[in-house]
Amino acid sequence: MQLRWLGTAGFELRSEDGTTLLIDPFLSRPPLARPQSPLKLSDIPHADAVLVTHGHFDHAFDVPTLAGRLKAPVYASASVCRSLTHHGTLQSSLVPLSPGQWVRVGDLRIQALVAQHVHFDGALVLRTLPRLLPYLDSMHRLLTRWPAGQVLGFHIASANLRLVHFGSAGGVADTLEHLRPDVALIPAQGRSDIDQVATQMAERLQPRLVVPHHWDDFYPPLSQLIPLTPLAEALSRCLPATRLHTPRIGQWWQIF
Numbered sequence: 001m002q003l004r005w006l007g008t009a010g011f012e013l014r015s016e017d018g019t020t021l022l023i024d025p026f027l028s029r030p031p032l033a034r035p036q037s038p039l040k041l042s043d044i045p046h047a048d049a050v051l052v053t054h055g056h057f058d059h060a061f062d063v064p065t066l067a068g069r070l071k072a073p074v075y076a077s078a079s080v081c082r083s084l085t086h087h088g089t090l091q092s093s094l095v096p097l098s099p100g101q102w103v104r105v106g107d108l109r110i111q112a113l114v115a116q117h118v119h120f121d122g123a124l125v126l127r128t129l130p131r132l133l134p135y136l137d138s139m140h141r142l143l144t145r146w147p148a149g150q151v152l153g154f155h156i157a158s159a160n161l162r163l164v165h166f167g168s169a170g171g172v173a174d175t176l177e178h179l180r181p182d183v184a185l186i187p188a189q190g191r192s193d194i195d196q197v198a199t200q201m202a203e204r205l206q207p208r209l210v211v212p213h214h215w216d217d218f219y220p221p222l223s224q225l226i227p228l229t230p231l232a233e234a235l236s237r238c239l240p241a242t243r244l245h246t247p248r249i250g251q252w253w254q255i256f
């Protein structure tokens, strides 16, 4: 299985048999986003399916355009599917999923997982608010047009590898503890103590490999660049056998 990070919570996944999935693809980042991305929407030539964890703009904004051009089915919760139709996604390409449900795409089996959005903490909101003040109107419009809807995680299984992706750091403890995936794609954004929250997710999942994402400053001034050293240190303390891989945007790599 090969992966490339698209920035924010976005990934492109290619299986041994060439099945290609897009997860939360958001490539329309502004020029001030850091790190800069070499990718444009036109760099995505094909997908067998698009998976969307929730409806926020930084996960779903490019989905109507990509799904339309690539003629790919979109898997998301029913409420996110409804929101995507308002943004121009064809009803016929939307496949609503409930938590626990499995679907097959090519040689991959995909299960929707119950998940939650991370709860923003007061300290972070207070720190972010002053720099958002000049943009409050446009930010408010963006956030209300792209509601989260029901949040899902995804469990993706090939013949020899199991991977989980969470778009926001609110996995439900019971679900996490039963999964035991090889690879966990864990988001790091939205809380002052996000390194602890992400480490706790990893401790429950016990994966062989953790891939942190969403730590980039994908939409300044709303987002911020999250330093990954505290997460790396906490992981090596709590899960010494687990490897951490921090990918570069746009670079394919082979998992294991």
Ligand SMILES: [Zn+2]
Residues within 6 Å of the ligand: 009, 056, 058, 059, 167, 168, 214
């Ligand atoms: Zn997000």
